[in-house]
Amino acid sequence: VSASPATLKVGVVLFEGFELLDVFGPLEMLGEKGEIVMLAERLGVVASAQGPKSVIDGTLESVERLDILLVPGGRGTRREVLNPKFLEALKSLSERTRFVTSVCTGSALLAKAGILDGRRATTNKRAFAWVSSQGPQVDWIAEARWVEDGRFFTSSGVSAGMDMALGLIAHLFGRETSLTIAQGAEYEWHEDKGWDPFARINGLA
Amino acid sequence: VSASPATLKVGVVLFEGFELLDVFGPLEMLGEKGEIVMLAERLGVVASAQGPKSVIDGTLESVERLDILLVPGGRGTRREVLNPKFLEALKSLSERTRFVTSVCTGSALLAKAGILDGRRATTNKRAFAWVSSQGPQVDWIAEARWVEDGRFFTSSGVSAGMDMALGLIAHLFGRETSLTIAQGAEYEWHEDKGWDPFARINGLA
Numbered sequence: 001v002s003a004s005p006a007t008l009k010v011g012v013v014l015f016e017g018f019e020l021l022d023v024f025g026p027l028e029m030l031g032e033k034g035e036i037v038m039l040a041e042r043l044g045v046v047a048s049a050q051g052p053k054s055v056i057d058g059t060l061e062s063v064e065r066l067d068i069l070l071v072p073g074g075r076g077t078r079r080e081v082l083n084p085k086f087l088e089a090l091k092s093l094s095e096r097t098r099f100v101t102s103v104c105t106g107s108a109l110l111a112k113a114g115i116l117d118g119r120r121a122t123t124n125k126r127a128f129a130w131v132s133s134q135g136p137q138v139d140w141i142a143e144a145r146w147v148e149d150g151r152f153f154t155s156s157g158v159s160a161g162m163d164m165a166l167g168l169i170a171h172l173f174g175r176e177t178s179l180t181i182a183q184g185a186e187y188e189w190h191e192d193k194g195w196d197p198f199a200r201i202n203g204l205a
Numbered sequence: 206v207s208a209s210p211a212t213l214k215v216g217v218v219l220f221e222g223f224e225l226l227d228v229f230g231p232l233e234m235l236g237e238k239g240e241i242v243m244l245a246e247r248l249g250v251v252a253s254a255q256g257p258k259s260v261i262d263g264t265l266e267s268v269e270r271l272d273i274l275l276v277p278g279g280r281g282t283r284r285e286v287l288n289p290k291f292l293e294a295l296k297s298l299s300e301r302t303r304f305v306t307s308v309c310t311g312s313a314l315l316a317k318a319g320i321l322d323g324r325r326a327t328t329n330k331r332a333f334a335w336v337s338s339q340g341p342q343v344d345w346i347a348e349a350r351w352v353e354d355g356r357f358f359t360s361s362g363v364s365a366g367m368d369m370a371l372g373l374i375a376h377l378f379g380r381e382t383s384l385t386i387a388q389g390a391e392y393e394w395h396e397d398k399g400w401d402p403f404a405r406i407n408g409l410a
Contacts, residue, residue: 012257020236021390024229024257028363031225031255038257045260050236052217052229052243055250055258125391157391158233162364185226186330186362186403188395198391 008034008172011066011097013090013109014046014054017076021158022103023054026070026165032181033169039063039093041086049074060089068168069097073104073124073158080109081134087113099168101153103161110154111135120149124157125202142204143196156198163190213239213377216271216302218295218314219251219259222281226363227308228253231275231370237386238374244268244298246291254279265294273373274302278309278329278363285314286339292318304373306358308366315359316340325354329362330407347409348401361403368395 010030012023027036040046040056047053071090080086091113094100102110107123108131110116117137122144124131132140141147146155146164148171155164166189170178175191182189199205215235217228232241245251245261252258276295285291296318299305307315312328313336315321322342327349329336337345346352351360351369353376360369371383371394380396387394404410 019233020229021233024225027255027257028224028226036256050232051241052232053260055260126389157389159367159390159392183403183406184331184362185364187364188393188402190393197393198388201388 008067009065010034010036010068010070011039011063011093012036012070012072013060014038014040014056014072015076015080015086016047017049017074017079018046018072019074019104019158020048020050020052022072022074022106022161023070025159025162026101026103028185029162029165029169029181030068033173034067037063041089049076060093063093064096066093066097068099068101069094071102071106071109073102073106073108077105077108081112091115099151099153101155101164101168103155103164104157105131107131107154108134111138116152116154119152120147121152121154122147122156123154125198125204126157128202128204143194143199145190145193145195148193156196162187163193167193213272214270215239215241215273215275216244216268216298217241217275217277218265219243219245219261219277220281220285220291221252222254222279222284223251223277224279224309224363225253225255225257227277227279227311227366228275230364230367231306231308233390234367234370234374234386235273237389238378239272242268246294254281265298268298269301271298271302273304273306274299276307276311276314278307278311278313282310282313286317296320304356304358306360306369306373308360308369309362310336312336312359313339316343321357321359324357325352326357326359327352327361328359330403330409331362333407333409348399348404350395350398350400353398361401367392368398372398
């Protein structure tokens, strides 16, 4: 891995109605290893599904390249899958990015933009039917905490993003680094990406 | 419990250098049951320890009453324990609040303000010595995921805030409500508030 901790650039795509933990769970883990920029269609502030508002650092077009792109879910995804301009900017940004990641229904945005075509991916288990309908060319995996396919890391619902982020850190820096970060956050990492009781609960396994 | 879901008012105290997951982990859970306001000493925006900035809805003095007050940790607590004006406003706000909660080193702020005197409380296990030195009149519990003492709910480091928030929701609305919220977030709740491998790792148990 060539990137040093100081140069790892993490970009998050925000939109009105993003899910709080989808964004800030992974950032808690990735923040130990990189510089974070909050991106959106427009500058200003963006309100989460739960209310709290985040400040945008730049537009999707403003970033030349990223090491990691994080796409959260949340009820706003239902609107953004119908926003071709946003999806086009997302696709273009994903092509300037080393690792493309999503949490929960964020994979619906990647899928609708065509970014996951021919790839294995997963998503929130309660919204599985809707998300998978956004990408008929994607190989959707129902039972997985997260799925890695090349430079694409997609995770299950909400809290699964933390486990996926630690999985990506392990891929880049080794397992010990992930265990150290998890311990610092007093977090019990679900290290097994096949661990998924929620697939069963939702009748998918 | 008299508060209906629509009227539960949750206030979060932010300061420069707050820890992301300390704030947004609990808010992911509490957001299902209430209206969230982001508070600080001054209006404007506040940067987290990891970089992302949040928009402030009001000052600590602007809120008449709260159902739940959430005080996060993060490296900014090292500065704020030396800020008497902030601690005074925090103490006053805690007296207008039904349930006072903290995550990680947030309990250092409550302790230094005298809010936890004579109460049982816990905190981050790596910072235990420093935090407990901020409140010699507090009965500090080393081994606990979170501690409940009357209207005070204090949790261990970072990710423990999510478990504590679900514990408070269980206290207010019943265990089934917490299990439903955890399942919606695909989160494995550590329901046992005595579960604490991090006390042992850090030589405290």
